[in-house]
Amino acid sequence: xxxxxxxxxxxxxxxDYFNRRINYDQEGDFHSIVAHHLIQCADIQPRxxxxxxxxxxxxxxxxxxxxxxNHGSVMGVDLSEGMLRRSQAKITAAGLTNIELKQADIExxxxxxNSFDRIFCCCGIPYIPNxxxxxxxxxxxxxxxxxxxxxxVAETAYMFRHILTKIAQSYDIELPNWNEAIxxxxxxxxxxxxSGFEAIQVTEEQxxxxxxxxxxxxxxxxxxxxxLTSFNFVQPLNSEQLQAAKAQYLAELETxxxxxxxxxxITLFYILGRKxxxx
Numbered sequence: 169x170x171x172x173x174x175x176x177x178x179x180x181x182x183x184d185y186f187n188r189r190i191n192y193d194q195e196g197d198f199h200s201i202v203a204h205h206l207i208q209c210a211d212i213q214p215r216x217x218x219x220x221x222x223x224x225x226x227x228x229x230x231x232x233x234x235x236x237x238n239h240g241s242v243m244g245v246d247l248s249e250g251m252l253r254r255s256q257a258k259i260t261a262a263g264l265t266n267i268e269l270k271q272a273d274i275e276x277x278x279x280x281x282n283s284f285d286r287i288f289c290c291c292g293i294p295y296i297p298n299x300x301x302x303x304x305x306x307x308x309x310x311x312x313x314x315x316x317x318x319x320x321v322a323e324t325a326y327m328f329r330h331i332l333t334k335i336a337q338s339y340d341i342e343l344p345n346w347n348e349a350i351x352x353x354x355x356x357x358x359x360x361x362x363s364g365f366e367a368i369q370v371t372e373e374q375x376x377x378x379x380x381x382x383x384x385x386x387x388x389x390x391x392x393x394x395x396l397t398s399f400n401f402v403q404p405l406n407s408e409q410l411q412a413a414k415a416q417y418l419a420e421l422e423t424x425x426x427x428x429x430x431x432x433x434i435t436l437f438y439i440l441g442r443k444x445x446x447x
Contacts, residue, residue: 179247179273181395182295186224187250193225198375202319202436203227203290205373207235209438210317216285218242219309221274222292226255226267232288233259233267242267243284245274275302282311289318294396299349303363310443316365322372322435323351328387331420335413336401343400356439365441373436378429384421388414 186192193199207228212218212235220229223244233242244267246252252269259267270277274296287306289296296302306316336343349359356370379387392402392410405413424430 178297178395178399181399183247183249185393185395186246186248190225190248190250190254193227199224199291200227204231206288206290206317206319206438207231209369209371209440210286210288210315212236212286215239217283219279219284219287219306220244221287221289221306222246222295223255223269224248224251224290224292226258226269228288228290229255229267229269230258230262230264232286233264234262236266238266240266243279244269245272245277247271247273279309281308283309285311285314287314287316289316291319293318293320293350300359300363303359307364307443312443312445314443316360316439316441316443318439320350320356320437320439322433322437324433325376325435327424327430327432328384328391328417331417332391332397332401334420335416338416339405339409339413341401341404343397350437350439353437356437360439360441363441364443366444367440367442369438369440371438373438375434375436376432377434378426379432380429381421381425384424384430384432385418388417 204227212232214235214237216236217240218229218232218236220226220232220242223229223246226244229242229244233240236242244252244255246255246269249271252271256269259269275298287310293299303316310316333343348355350356353370353372357368360368391397401413402410421430
């Protein structure tokens, strides 16, 4: 499963973070539901060859492998060695022999042009830098007529992200907008068009819920451990500033409380695009 690569500090944080979360697919049914729906959208057929980017614990890879059968194949790529170990254990338990796993940086790993019938990236887009550049690379890996299938969250999603952005501004910290290129239906369509895809489809599903104030408060510890926020927000602050930021976060939550709780929007996009059959 090992591939030679030298991740930068940010990518190493991502790998370390997911090495600690190897059972994240057992924390609830969100990830399994999303993976299954994305596979259904992509219309996988027997004998096809699949690339699963940010494969994690293999939710997409394993279901896809069962569909393509022994005359098809699945390549799963991920930064996290821990995730891949978990995935391999599940693959072995399922008796599947048509999945190959690689620990690699998807920005560096290369495949021959026209190699895959389907490329998936389920819940991994926020952790991959330079989405437009990478999407153009991935398009080359697809066979003509092949389909890319991805998920992304809307700009409206995750109330804590909006609070954190407001707090960061008070410390002159500019947080990167990790879904800047893909945070609305219009942006998804534009991104795929400029990356060379056609027959683009974007559908939405709402996974949001009302949180109790106590549950929303507990999110702080999860937020500061996530590399998306830790690398850009936590590291620039000293311990005193971080405590002040937490106090500001808790105060902001108080203003969002309603009779039903605090609404946490989780609008998810399922994004499909086809590589043209003719150039």
